[in-house]
Amino acid sequence: MARRGLKICCLTSVVFLVILTIIIVTLSLTVFKPKNPLVTVQPAGLNKIQFNGTGIRLNTLVTIHNPNYGSFEYKNATNYVNYHGLTVAELPLRQNRVPARAKVNMTTSTDLSFGKLLSHPNFSQDVALGYLNFTTSATLPGKVNVANILKFRATTYINCYILFYIQSQDMDSKCTTRLKI
Template sequence: MSTGEGRRSSKKCLAYVAAFVVFQTAIILLFVLIVMKVRSPKVRFNAMAVESFSSTNNNSTSFNMTMLAQVTIKNNNFGDFKYENSTLSILYNGVKVGEAVVPQGKAGPRKTKKFNVSVDLSGIRDRVGNDLNSGVFRLSSRGTVSGKVQLIKVIKRNKSGEMKCDWSINLATRQFEDLKCN
């Protein structure tokens, strides 16, 4: 073997090693940018049902209602989302009339955690009488579920999911309508 051929084969070997390193770097970069990107979970109300509803119309109109709501926490990450105890507020015309308690838990990778909560609502408002007479009761919910996303048991990132939902209750049928969550 001549020295010219040895140099050519060592240059080829060096070129293959360089190409392999570039390829591996690209794969790792894609993995980090796509798989390891930590996203905020999505918190939503899905299904709701009115268990009881009553109203009074004496000096000041008031209402009492118990509803059962399904809360979902959708984890789009490739790692577990472990969340802490949280409270979701139910609002009527911007005033808190009840709250749903979200117990601490875990949503698995690329999974949606579903659970039911019972919420007691009550309030005294001047406008309640108009809404009760119209037969449509408009409510909204706001809240944040905070926790940590853990990737490959090494990387931990604090993330939180916000809930902003608006809906109406048809008092004649006691059915929920127009549920919209952002």
């Protein structure tokens, strides 16, 4: 009789573990599957662009939306601003935390090297057309934290294409992100 009770207990435990495993795998492949963060870049402030003696200061608002169920904390990084492949500015990104399923806004000011812009062969043509075309790239190494239970390393790669209109001092941007775990 005791043997039969032991068999029922073992069978119940195995069935429970199989069901629990199926639930965990299903959740990890659907709800908890990592999604790429969404990044937008917009002009910020009344003086979106300021000309000074050595460069052009561009004020922007960067919004990072984290659609995941885990927060992402990244370390200090550098965002490189390029004009037709030439790096014209570097923007340090301070360590920050993007909470789960939340948005974080960062106001930044970038000083673009006026000398590098002027020396580029496409600059005068772009000014005549009324816009400047920039790309930015950043790599954010960090950690993902899901409910203070699962913690693992991840890296977010961000590339933005920014079209700055000189006359209106407005900009259009399109950013692509990729989260690698």
